[in-house]
Amino acid sequence: AQTVTQSQPEMSVQEAETVTLSCTYDTSESDYYLFWYKQPPSRQMILVIRQEAYKQQNATENRFSVNFQKAAKSFSLKISDSQLGDAAMYFCAPSGGFQKLVFGTGTRLLVSP
Amino acid sequence: DTGVSQNPRHKITKRGQNVTFRCDPISEHNRLYWYRQTLGQGPEFLTYFQNEAQLEKSRLLSDRFSAERPKGSFSTLEIQRTEQGDSAMYLCASSLAGPQETQYFGPGTRLLVL
Numbered sequence: 001a002q003t004v005t006q007s008q009p010e011m012s013v014q015e016a017e018t019v020t021l022s023c024t025y026d027t028s029e030s031d032y033y034l035f036w037y038k039q040p041p042s043r044q045m046i047l048v049i050r051q052e053a054y055k056q057q058n059a060t061e062n063r064f065s066v067n068f069q070k071a072a073k074s075f076s077l078k079i080s081d082s083q084l085g086d087a088a089m090y091f092c093a094p095s096g097g098f099q100k101l102v103f104g105t106g107t108r109l110l111v112s113p
Numbered sequence: 114d115t116g117v118s119q120n121p122r123h124k125i126t127k128r129g130q131n132v133t134f135r136c137d138p139i140s141e142h143n144r145l146y147w148y149r150q151t152l153g154q155g156p157e158f159l160t161y162f163q164n165e166a167q168l169e170k171s172r173l174l175s176d177r178f179s180a181e182r183p184k185g186s187f188s189t190l191e192i193q194r195t196e197q198g199d200s201a202m203y204l205c206a207s208s209l210a211g212p213q214e215t216q217y218f219g220p221g222t223r224l225l226v227l
Contacts, residue, residue, distance in 0.1 A: 100158045
């Protein structure tokens with residue numbers, strides 16, 4: 001069974017600053033993917049970034065990047081140049097068998113002007 | 114390109130009633146997933162379809178829950194004899210099977226059982 005731990009229930013950042021959200025996971029799968037999803041208040045889940053576990057290169061998507069440490073089973077998300085629109089719940093989710101997602105409890109990101 | 118749609122967006126029902134939710138996936142997607150999200154938690158997997166075949170069900174899915182995906186297009190999730198503990202957001206996601214598979218989520222159906 002897979003487990004996901006997001007140890008930061010809430011994080012705060014000021015506009016234009018950088019913040020890192022942490023995620024650790026446990027899996028017995030040998031081939032899997034990792035995702036960060038964003039869920040703004042009362043809005044739908046949006047994909048932020050994905051990482052293939054077999055790739056050593058960390059994924060980047062504009063202001064979003066990950067630090068993937070496969071041996072440590074760590075998958076953190078870095079948000080650079082934070083914007084007010086980044087305020088949301090962020091969920092880390094590795095995929096398991098048949099690609100079902102296993103979500104952590106989430107980190108609420110607050111962005112202040 | 115329309116995204117995943119879910120109807121209704123909100124449902125209030127009395128305990129013991131039956132409810133049915135609908136999910137329309139992105140048109141070319143062959144996989145469809147249902148998740149349940151309770152307040153303050155991340156979504157939990159309920160069940161999964163590839164085309165019209167239901168291939169996996171979570172232990173969370175009691176006998177009161179049934180899901181279908183006739184003809185491999187839209188899907189319905191029915192809850193019979195609802196209980197207060199069924200109150201949650203029910204999320205649907207779809208994907209195209211393959212190396213770059215990524216799930217795209219709908220807006221969810223929020224269920225409140227009184």
